[in-house]
Amino acid sequence: MDPVIVVGAGPVGLALALSLAAQGVPSVVLDEGPGKDEPRPVRTAVLRPDIASFVTGLGCTTVRDEGARWVAWRSMRRGQLVRRVGFGESPAEVPSPVHIPQHALTRGLRDAVAASGLVRVVPDSRLDTLEQDAEGVSVHTSGPGGTWWRGSYAVGCDGARSTVRKLLDIRFAGRTAVERQAVVALRTELPWPGEALLHRLPPWRASGDEVTARPLQDGVWRLDWLLPPRAELVTPDALLGRVRDTLAGWCGSTPPYELLDTGVHTVHHRLARRWRVRRAFLSGDAAHLLGALGTQALDEGLRDAQNLAWKLARAWHHGASEVLLDSYQTERRSAVAARLRTADQSLPILRGGAGLRGWIPGTARGHDALVADGHVGRGPLGAPPAYPHSPLTPPYTESHIPVGTGLGAPAADICVTAPDGATVSLRDRLGKGRLLVVLVAPGTGVWDRRHWLTAGVMPRLAAAVSALPLDAELLVAEDYPGAPAHAVLLVRPDGHLAAAFNGVQPAQLYAAAEAVRGEAGGGEPGVGAGSSGAGGADAGVAGAGAAAGVAGGRGADG
Known part of the structure; x- marks a missing residue:
């Protein structure tokens, strides 16, 4: 039987190919790039414990060797500690997520692919045609080795601007620029070693209303500042000012630091109308974009791969009912739609326009808990689906x-x-x-x-x-x-x-x-x-009917 064609060699596409290989299914991974990734310390991923275990089980050793497990999550409001959630192995503690640079995760997955005898990665292969029939799919790639490829199934893991999604004529409805964040990766010492921090309304408000600090290995931290809506471009001088003000606010004075990388991360909320068209599927950023209020886009994409792999493997080896293959869209699209719906309903309250809610006793603490849940991995914004x-x-x-x-x-x-x-x-x-x-x-x-x-x-x-x-x-x-x-x-x-x-x-x-x-x-x-079914309501994305274009760019968590 023909291999499964995976379009896209990011973490989701590589994880899907490895998961298929673990179940005896060969695949061809069409990589639009040259086959290697430029290190970007500012682009990181937070993996929930079950997904970190899933990726490690695929042979990706960098999750264990280069991922940081946090000691605790600390929430602050103005100058006060609101709550501290300890991570650990005891039943009373929340299991720690794993925070890892995305290039390290991708490198580990590529190394595992190289050791697998069932995955073939083809670099410099840009998809331009996709055709389906009753027995399989045929795709054509342009580039130096442009040719036709024959597969049993095809899965588009090719990101926010997915060519597979466009060739399948699937709407990608939702909202653009839900949130914007200035992001830096730096090496320094903070007062809370190994603890992630969400600080809302810090006393030095010149740096913004919310800043997040998440530790990586070797003394590296990723800092995110929530930017005002429709804010002007963040200049290098302004970003350095945020770094100095924030570090001084936490440490009393600005400690020595080494700036490693910077960026601006724009969060889009979009959901593909369909995730399956006959023998073609969508996964990861090709199927959904999210990331506001701590939701983790890459973690959700890897859940797509985990959910789809065993169903495709069953179909490849034994044939499969339409119910089994359709269940991928039914389960995963509904889960992501629920995340988006919760975030979209919460954003107006948490990001302003709360009116008298801000004066109700206890409301601020409840808001802080809601924001923290997405980061910690609890509640409708963060708990495993x-x-x-x-x-x-x-x-x-x-x-x-x-x-x-x-x-x-x-x-x-x-x-x-x-x-x-x-x-x-x-x-x-x-x-x-x-x-x-x-x-x-x-x-x-x-x-x-x-x-x-x-x-x-x-x-x-x-x-x-x-x-x-x-x-x-x-x-x-x-x-x-x-x-x-x-x-x-x-x-x-x-x-x-x-x-x-x-x-x-x-x-x-x-x-x-x-x-x-x-x-x-x-x-x-x-x-x-x-x-033509959607497997879930489009109500999960606010304004879904008004925006059918493709969101631009991949975020720092993507």
Whole structure:
């Protein structure tokens, strides 16, 4: 069968190709550039813990070696500390995100691609034609080696000005210049080593109403200043003045610093009307632009790749139902639309025009919490998305039980015992296109594996797992949040919880696996994307009907 054609060699395109390779699917990555990226310290990415684990599992060692994990998130208002959120590994603490320069992330993904035997990257290849038929796609590239390429599917990961999206004639509705930020990367010492900071209404208001400081490795910090709407161009002298005023405000006097890079980041909010047209798909900035109030564009793009890869792999190896392929758009577009809708509804309140709201006691603290949530990874602006109404949701039966994770949400990263007896994290078993079946069996950790494998419910559960219509792996856990003993959890290949059962229920487990592969289903189905459906309301982007042009430029987080 022909390989999958991935258009674009940014982090999203490379991650998609690597995820397909991990599931035995070859791909051709068409890179419009020369095959290498110029280092830009000011362009960084914040990855939530589950996405950092996903990228690391693809063989990208730079996430571990060059990414910074924060000690805490500090929110300040004027001269007062509003809250401090500690990051850590204990259940009482929020897991730390990973902050990494985007060029380091891309380099790590390129190194992993070079070590893979199933990914071919073709530099200096600009797409100019895309044609589809019942068996696959044909694309033509211009450039020194311009030629036709044949693939089974095509995925446009080619950024905000996506050629794939234009060739598919898909509207990219939304708003331009939602926010503007002046950005610098510098090396210095701040009073809060390893802690990220959001400072609203600082006493030295000459530098603006809001500034964010986020640490990287080796004493490097990224600083962002929110610019007023319709502000004039930021001159080098004005930017240096912001740096000196801000550092002096935090440290008492301006400490020594080394300026590494500068830029101006313009945030656009846009959402593609469709993410799938027959055998062609959109991912990353080609499908959506966001970034106001701490939302992370690249993190969302990598979630696109994680969601789409196992579905394309299933289609490539075994064929797939339209329900399974359509579910990519239904799930991911709805999740991103909800982020955009929340941000668009919050911006008028948080960025002025609040009127009497600013005088209501407690309102300021609530506003600060909302702004911080997007950065910290909580709430509607920052928490990992759930897909409770996915068409892949298994039909409800009396055997289903509630656990600490909602249906469609990412499963908790618990310790599990693998078939080879190794104790690993649940996330370590993802990425291979397999379902994970987890038995909650307290006390198994004190017994030798050879004893409990043949005891109790294990033989019956092992037989049920071996009969499932998708490849599946049986794991055992001492406990799971909110789950009783002998509960059985079904986790999708992308780590989202599909179902939880009270004990071993072979028939219900089989039906749930059928639903996950799109052959049966119970959730609220989205509009099909094979023809003209949108898979979600355009209300998620304010002013969507008024702007159909393509947003210019990629942001510093993009």
